[in-house]
Amino acid sequence: MTERGGAIVIGGGLGGLWATLTIANASFPVQLFSLFEVRRSHSVCAQGGINAVLDTKGQHDSVQQHIIDTIKGGEYLANQPPIKSMCESAPGLIRTFDRMGVTFSRTAEGLLDQRLFGGVKNKRTCFAGASTGQQLLYGVDQQVRRLESLGQVTKREWWEFLELLKDDAGCCRGILAMNLRSLEVRAFAAEVVVLATGGFGQIYAPNTTTSTNCTGAAASRCYQQGARFANAELFQFHPTAMIGRDKTRLMSEAARGEGGRIWVPRTPDDQRAARRIPEAERFYFLEEMFPSYGNTVARDEASRAIWRVTRQMGLGLRGTDRVYLDLTHLDRALVSTRLGAILDIYRKFAGVDPLDEPMEIFPAAHYPMGGLWVDFERDPDGGMVSESPRNHATSIPGLYACGECDYAYHGANRLGANSLLSASFSGRVAGTSAVCYLRGLGSGHARLRQHDIDRAIARQASQNERLMRSDGPESPFEIHRALGELMTAKVGVVRANPELEVALEELRELDARLGRIRLGDTKDWANQPLSFARQLRDMIRLGTVVTQSALARDECRGAHYKPEFKLSIPEGKFPGDPEFEDYRARWQANNARWLKTTIAEHRPEGPKIDFEPVDTSLYPPVNPRDYR
Known part of the structure; x- marks a missing residue:
């Protein structure tokens, strides 16, 4: 087992690279894990741009308007202090990217060009042609490579995260990971772990824009080990x-x-x-x-x-x-x-x-607004405290999450071009919080026992052996296609409770079919079906969380749409008219019931669903947008 100390970051996209850069710049050693070469991370697929109020078009845009657009676009379902801090930090973040050498598109005068994006009326999206994500990722990667050359960062590409290692107090103290070439299962210790493994669009495959590696397996494994999962039902198409x-x-x-x-x-x-x-x-x-x-x-x-x-x-x-x-x-x-x-x-x-x-x-299927639940500490001005170990902390002590695998910024619907912003900003915040956590650790915390580590390694190796020797009639790839078709048809753009209940039954059937699979590949070197079969079970578990959460939320909000529960603004009626006032009363009652974060906690029999309040202290909800 690797020596104790420092941090582990899992995921080499924008969130993971920013977390790595922040922690390493604070002089803590970082081990960066990725399923593949960092430069292939899914952030490179983001095309359109990254939001920041620079007002280069002279439209009198403001940071306050960016905050309001983000909050209203998410139908008020996101905690507002993190949004405030993100939007306020966006201009400085763009200037940092610019100094890194990112080749943003510019106007004839040499100013950073900005374009219009969905859900807003001002041009505030900076871009680099139509390959913005790639240019941003390459810029941050160059900075991480510099620290790697100085020995502050150790890259472990082609390693897959399998499970968290926790001490007797339940604190995260490291991970188990598998070398995707040799299939070696190995333990790595750290004082803090940051998860930045992206979204889970592959539960909708092939009807998804996401990479084949966006399975959500890492987040699902943390959820199954006790991390809370929030707003899983909110998936943007x-x-x-x-x-x-x-x-x-x-x-x-x-x-x-x-x-x-x-x-x-x-x-x-x-x-x-x-x-x-x-x-x-x-x-x-x-x-x-x-x-x-x-x-x-x-x-x-x-x-x-x-x-x-x-x-x-x-x-x-x-x-x-x-x-x-x-x-x-x-x-x-x-x-x-x-x-x-x-x-x-x-x-x-x-x-x-x-x-x-x-x-x-x-x-x-494109982007999950939901993800691992993460905390924040509110400052007196309504934003987040700039240096707090609570920011982006999951419900497992010592485990942080950032990027697309957390739920923090987008509420019920993400604005276009806020994804690259939230990934970069949250990675930097999670890295800062991890540094605060590391600095606050005393010498008396619990230690990992070697026999517990050995037992965990043996359990994972046994699972690999069992899968490679399985000889059933089922193909994991056919089961995956069935999962995608099921989720698209019954948990897609339009939803209904009877279909969601049927989907839960069919998900249980898919889970049972996994016990009868055959990999078709028994070699102990670079066995891709083995890794995929392991991830497939985690995808089905995550699909169950999405479906159960969708069943529990009986309303229409953002990307979650149940026509049976839609509240319609009366045509031709205005405030003061009895029909409009009746609608307003029903809308207020709906908010009192459903303006809450969906929280899923893992149970052997299935997810336990609960709800918790949303911080709407900056901009209380007003009547929903009516584009008509």
């Missing part, structure tokens, strides 16, 4: 995804921000080519349904509108689940400069140039 035979690929929200228009033919099953359909015969439904925001309406509203137009109105292209995302009316040179990366993706995998013909898109 991105409205503009390119449907492919192998996987679903994201067509960035920047396409809408740059002027892209979404439409379908007004005539059902119209077989004409898109360019042959006259303007008068096109249904620009986002512009008609949401005139205040048009095509830049928030993602949950856009996804449900597409769902309604295709599934309920029967206006999908050629009778399929597809609509047009049209860029053909825009300046070709400008679009090529600003959206080059996604244009190349579409050309390569669809064989069509989006500058000549509209893209065909449909909503796909």
